[in-house]
Amino acid sequence: MRVTQGAFSFLPDLTDQQIHEQVQYCIDKGWAVSLEYTDDPHPRNCYWEMWGHPMFDNPDAAALVYELNECRKAHGNEYIRVMAFDSSPGWESVRLSFIANRPAEEPGFELTRTEGAGRKQTYAIRAYATDRPEGSRYA
Amino acid sequence: MADGADVKETPRGRYSAGVMEYRKMGYWEPDYEPKDTDIIALFRITPQDGVDPVEAAAAVAGESSTATWTVVWTDRLTACEKYRAKAYRVDPVPNAEGQYFAYIAYDLDLFEPGSIANLTASIIGNVFGFKPLKALRLEDMRLPVAYVKTFQGPATGIVVERERLQVWGRPLLGATVKPKLGLSGRNYGRVVYEALKGGLDFTKDDENINSQPFMHWRDRFLYCMEAVNKAAAATGEVKGTYLNVTAATMEDMYERAEFAKELGSTIVMIDLVIGYTAIQSMAKWARRNDMILHLHRAGHSTYTRQRNHGVSFRVITKWMRLAGVDHIHAGTVVGKLEGDPATTRGFYDTCREDKVPMKLENGIFFDQDWASLNKLMPVASGGIHAGQMHQLIDHLGEDVVLQFGGGTIGHPQGIAAGATANRVALEAMIFARNAGRDYLAEGPAILAEAARTCTPLRQALDTWKDVTFDYASTDAPDFVPSATVS
Numbered sequence: 112m113r114v115t116q117g118a119f120s121f122l123p124d125l126t127d128q129q130i131h132e133q134v135q136y137c138i139d140k141g142w143a144v145s146l147e148y149t150d151d152p153h154p155r156n157c158y159w160e161m162w163g164h165p166m167f168d169n170p171d172a173a174a175l176v177y178e179l180n181e182c183r184k185a186h187g188n189e190y191i192r193v194m195a196f197d198s199s200p201g202w203e204s205v206r207l208s209f210i211a212n213r214p215a216e217e218p219g220f221e222l223t224r225t226e227g228a229g230r231k232q233t234y235a236i237r238a239y240a241t242d243r244p245e246g247s248r249y250a
Numbered sequence: 251m252a253d254g255a256d257v258k259e260t261p262r263g264r265y266s267a268g269v270m271e272y273r274k275m276g277y278w279e280p281d282y283e284p285k286d287t288d289i290i291a292l293f294r295i296t297p298q299d300g301v302d303p304v305e306a307a308a309a310v311a312g313e314s315s316t317a318t319w320t321v322v323w324t325d326r327l328t329a330c331e332k333y334r335a336k337a338y339r340v341d342p343v344p345n346a347e348g349q350y351f352a353y354i355a356y357d358l359d360l361f362e363p364g365s366i367a368n369l370t371a372s373i374i375g376n377v378f379g380f381k382p383l384k385a386l387r388l389e390d391m392r393l394p395v396a397y398v399k400t401f402q403g404p405a406t407g408i409v410v411e412r413e414r415l416q417v418w419g420r421p422l423l424g425a426t427v428k429p430k431l432g433l434s435g436r437n438y439g440r441v442v443y444e445a446l447k448g449g450l451d452f453t454k455d456d457e458n459i460n461s462q463p464f465m466h467w468r469d470r471f472l473y474c475m476e477a478v479n480k481a482a483a484a485t486g487e488v489k490g491t492y493l494n495v496t497a498a499t500m501e502d503m504y505e506r507a508e509f510a511k512e513l514g515s516t517i518v519m520i521d522l523v524i525g526y527t528a529i530q531s532m533a534k535w536a537r538r539n540d541m542i543l544h545l546h547r548a549g550h551s552t553y554t555r556q557r558n559h560g561v562s563f564r565v566i567t568k569w570m571r572l573a574g575v576d577h578i579h580a581g582t583v584v585g586k587l588e589g590d591p592a593t594t595r596g597f598y599d600t601c602r603e604d605k606v607p608m609k610l611e612n613g614i615f616f617d618q619d620w621a622s623l624n625k626l627m628p629v630a631s632g633g634i635h636a637g638q639m640h641q642l643i644d645h646l647g648e649d650v651v652l653q654f655g656g657g658t659i660g661h662p663q664g665i666a667a668g669a670t671a672n673r674v675a676l677e678a679m680i681f682a683r684n685a686g687r688d689y690l691a692e693g694p695a696i697l698a699e700a701a702r703t704c705t706p707l708r709q710a711l712d713t714w715k716d717v718t719f720d721y722a723s724t725d726a727p728d729f730v731p732s733a734t735v736s
Binding site: 116119121123129152154203205207209221230233234 | 412449472485486487512622673678680684686703
């Protein structure tokens with residue numbers, strides 16, 4: 112399967128040049144860009160690991176693309192996403208997020224059910240990747 | 251049309267028993283300077299033949315505040331000058347003979363804090379049937395910060411909704427399940443699953459799906475949540491479906507909403523026809539229960555569409571932002587339902603901006619400060635399809651839910667393919683915009699490029715390429731950008 116989180120997962124995987132364009136768009140808007148990586152792409156796993164802090168005063172997308180390739184060297188078989196943060200009053204949150212790297216194999220998710228009264232079911236979603244301990248998934 | 255202040259009556263003359271013109275009773279004050287805390291209403295009045303527009307405006311001020319048809323001595327037991335609404339300005343409507351814009355100011359103390367029911371009981375309670383007027387329309391309102399702050403506002407708001415869904419940088423995508431009536435619960439959930447798995451963020455119950463013989467609400471909720479969870483597992487994304495909890499009583503609505511919560515739904519839905527008090531109750535419930543609250547504006551066109559009579563939808567939008575819903579259908583511009591581009595822009599600004607400046611060409615008559623009340627996510631729904639993606643993003647921006655009902659479910663290769671087509675079209679267009687392309691001019695080319703690697707998009711473009719809804723709008727602004735006011 113293909114995890115389709117982020118703004119551009121339905122497009123073919125982005126080239127570094129395309130990532131550069133999108134990141135420069137964010138920087139030109141005044142947003143701080145950063146990278147986050149994870150081996151647990153659960154839809155509600157909001158805290159991926161930070162690859163350094165957001166680049167608050169960086170004018171050039173090339174710096175982020177450089178860091179992306181550094182991050183790939185360490186976590187190339189995990190998910191890596193680009194985040195752009197907007198500190199404007201009334202927003203103060205993420206403005207853009209897209210996946211910039213994904214593992215070669217994406218095993219997907221298991222949906223478990225616990226039967227309850229009145230046909231009610233309690234659902235849980237679990238990434239198959241988390242079968243293995245953190246750090247050795249997608250090895 | 252300030253035709254001078256009327257001679258002030260002496261108290262003895264003012265309060266003698268009998269009938270007196272409203273303008274002489276204190277409801278017309280052309281020199282009045284509205285206070286920062288006043289609520290201001292702008293009415294379009296069409297007086298009966300022979301009725302003076304200033305007297306008509308004063309009558310509207312009177313009948314929407316303290317007046318009755320005759321003088322009453324009991325006014326003198328109150329600070330009556332404070333409680334009288336004051337018409338302070340009457341302008342002819344451009345290019346509309348016999349119609350006038352009347353500005354009326356109301357003291358803050360005329361209203362119960364935090365109650366849309368109370369606000370509307372005054373402002374639109376009696377006056378719309380007033381005989382000396384042929385027609386009356388509430389065009390806009392200025393809501394002072396002091397009053398705005400007495401309301402909860404949207405239970406969740408755009409920013410937190412996005413954080414909960416983890417979707418940023420693109421419009422959200424939805425679809426209303428069709429046919430809107432008749433599907434069994436099991437069949438209904440099939441549509442939800444296919445659409446969400448194919449790439450939509452949300453599916454939606456229609457306004458009149460409640461609990462009917464062909465599908466009772468509990469059955470629908472159970473099948474829909476099976477579909478939502480399966481689709482989340484298939485994609486790795488947070489998915490949702492607007493479970494319509496509209497019902498005959500508050501008790502029924504709370505029961506349905508509680509069940510939706512127990513099942514893990516992120517969102518519930520209500521219809522505008524449940525009424526302002528029920529809407530505010532559900533907004534408070536939604537805030538308490540971390541639930542997004544979708545409002546379907548069912549019924550609004552009965553009073554919003556005609557320009558001479560009723561309540562403008564921009565006013566309904568303001569009331570709904572105060573009342574505390576998170577989503578509101580606000581027009582598509584290019585779809586099948588009423589939606590002049592400039593007027594629709596005014597609605598969208600009212601939903602999403604913290605400060606909305608006066609902009610007559612968009613139908614916005616006042617500066618409006620929302621004082622950090624959450625933002626309300628507009629929803630575009632009704633006769634839109636993937637081939638219009640560049641126009642939709644140009645008109646409606648990024649913080650909007652684009653709902654393609656027929657444009658998803660009517661896809662020749664099925665529902666999931668329809669959803670994928672819409673999602674690919676959306677992502678390709680946002681990508682192109684961010685990359686600096688002139689996406690509006692190049693829209694069709696951008697879609698054609700994306701369709702090269704996406705057969706469902708190719709098929710969608712071929713199927714609906716010639717579909718447009720090009721009719722004259724009935725609710726266009728009265729002012730064009732070059733016009734001067736007053």
